[in-house]
Amino acid sequence: MKFQKICVIGLGYIGLPTASTFAAHGINVLGVDISQRIIDTLNKGEIHIHEPGLHEEVKKAIQSGNFKAATKPEEADAFIIAVPTPFQENKFGEYNGMTYKLADMRAVISAAESIVPFLRKGNLVVLESTSPPRTTVDLVTPILARSGLEAGRDFHLAYSPERVLPGQIMRELIENARVIGGVTPESAQVGRDLYSIFVKGQIVQTDATTAEMVKLMENTYRDVNIAIANEFSRLANKFGVDVWEAISIANLHPRVKILNPGPGVGGHCISVDPWFFVEAAPALTPLIYHARQVNDAQPHFVVETVKRALGSLEGKKIAALGLAYKPDVDDLRESPANEVVHLLQHEGALVKAWEPFKPDANLPGIHMSATFEDAIKDADALLLLVNHTEFAKLNPKEIAQKTKARILIDTVKGWNYEAWEKAGFTLLRLGVGK
Numbered sequence: 001m002k003f004q005k006i007c008v009i010g011l012g013y014i015g016l017p018t019a020s021t022f023a024a025h026g027i028n029v030l031g032v033d034i035s036q037r038i039i040d041t042l043n044k045g046e047i048h049i050h051e052p053g054l055h056e057e058v059k060k061a062i063q064s065g066n067f068k069a070a071t072k073p074e075e076a077d078a079f080i081i082a083v084p085t086p087f088q089e090n091k092f093g094e095y096n097g098m099t100y101k102l103a104d105m106r107a108v109i110s111a112a113e114s115i116v117p118f119l120r121k122g123n124l125v126v127l128e129s130t131s132p133p134r135t136t137v138d139l140v141t142p143i144l145a146r147s148g149l150e151a152g153r154d155f156h157l158a159y160s161p162e163r164v165l166p167g168q169i170m171r172e173l174i175e176n177a178r179v180i181g182g183v184t185p186e187s188a189q190v191g192r193d194l195y196s197i198f199v200k201g202q203i204v205q206t207d208a209t210t211a212e213m214v215k216l217m218e219n220t221y222r223d224v225n226i227a228i229a230n231e232f233s234r235l236a237n238k239f240g241v242d243v244w245e246a247i248s249i250a251n252l253h254p255r256v257k258i259l260n261p262g263p264g265v266g267g268h269c270i271s272v273d274p275w276f277f278v279e280a281a282p283a284l285t286p287l288i289y290h291a292r293q294v295n296d297a298q299p300h301f302v303v304e305t306v307k308r309a310l311g312s313l314e315g316k317k318i319a320a321l322g323l324a325y326k327p328d329v330d331d332l333r334e335s336p337a338n339e340v341v342h343l344l345q346h347e348g349a350l351v352k353a354w355e356p357f358k359p360d361a362n363l364p365g366i367h368m369s370a371t372f373e374d375a376i377k378d379a380d381a382l383l384l385l386v387n388h389t390e391f392a393k394l395n396p397k398e399i400a401q402k403t404k405a406r407i408l409i410d411t412v413k414g415w416n417y418e419a420w421e422k423a424g425f426t427l428l429r430l431g432v433g434k
């Protein structure tokens with residue numbers, strides 16, 4: 001099938017890069033978002049999120065006339081839904097002593113509803129939002145049926161998850177393998193026609209529910225494997241071992257690939273998606289459930305490590321370096337660093353936080369320093385929570401001039417013992433019991 005015009009609903013971390021990439025490939029794209037502020041920003045050629053390469057792509061797309069943003073959809077050949085699927089704020093599921101989070105599908109529901117008046121015979125609708133298994137078939141299909149058209153017979157419907165890594169979205173969008181799950185094989189084929197416009201990686205066709213599971217399996221696999229690394233960090237601490245050394249030796253085994261421990265798992269994907277499985281089938285997911293518990297509890301282990309370095313935290317001044325959920329991104333969602341700061345404050349510590357990618361972030365209950373210098377100046381200890389390149393590159397001798405602190409706590413293996421110790425610091429690393 002040929003596509004002249006497509007409508008992308010949701011212009012966030014996934015929708016906007018997708019919309020602008022289609023536009024760059026000559027397709028007429030209407031980007032839709034409920035936020036008038038986002039629409040105004042985009043139509044001026046500006047962007048509201050940080051992602052390397054995205055701003056240039058959006059600017060070009062707007063200038064070429066191929067990309068426009070609006071708050072309502074219009075008729076198009078294809079509709080792509082890329083809206084968030086967060087958790088419900090105050091509602092939890094319960095099963096056999098397990099308390100689990102529930103997906104908030106309202107944005108998917110209203111995005112699907114917004115398409116109904118514009119859906120025509122022969123169109124393609126693709127859901128990209130990460131969703132619990134069977135969402136395409138059980139939730140989206142009946143909503144679209146309100147148009148009087150039937151999915152798989154009158155129009156094509158598919159699920160195609162995004163698997164790009166924040167920080168590398170523009171490249172991975174094109175190069176990654178892509179899975180397209182159709183409600184019928186023909187829907188998957190038409191989905192393939194659409195994404196072949198820019199995808200250079202392998203495109204695999206399957207059914208919609210398999211594609212939904214694939215997406216959740218990938219992030220769950222990673223979460224469970226990070227959980228085991230975090231559990232190893234606690235064991236190493238107990239047994240007087242350096243977990244990083246132990247992992248690097250274990251990974252010499254040809255069939256072992258242990259991931260890195262750290263302050264916990266953040267972001268809007270890996271710390272969220274496993275819950276969609278738990279919600280959908282709590283009786284079948286004890287391992288996935290417990291891995292989530294382990295990772296969510298890791299900030300407590302960071303606090304124990306800080307206490308090992310400083311004793312009582314009452315009145316201690318701590319510079320918390322990095323609040324993003326991972327290195328070199330500005331995304332603070334579900335960041336374990338945020339939780340660490342709150343836990344430290346609960347123990348009486350006086351924390352100044354510094355996040356170079358979002359110095360003016362407004363986080364309730366967290367004091368953000370205006371400069372790095374201000375955060376570290378009077379600190380008793382520097383706590384490294386995210387391995388941003390600029391933290392890894394700090395010059396220990398220069399830092400020794402800028403701070404009173406002589407104690408460093410490194411939760412991400414960002415700093416080198418020798419270099420910092422030579423400059424007069426004592427360095428304690430998470431998961432090192434030696």
Ligand code: SAJ
Nearest residue numbers: 162163164165218219259260262265266267269270325326
């Ligand atoms: N982390 C560790 N130890 C590790 C690796 C990661 O503690 O060894 C932590 C990070 O610090 C971070 C979190 O896990 O807090 C997640 O970071 P990440 O870089 O592993 O992944 P995300 O969440 O940025 O992106 C993931 C990717 N999924 C996989 O790698 C399987 C990406 O491909 C997906 O597109 C994305 O989720 C998504 O949107 O679902």
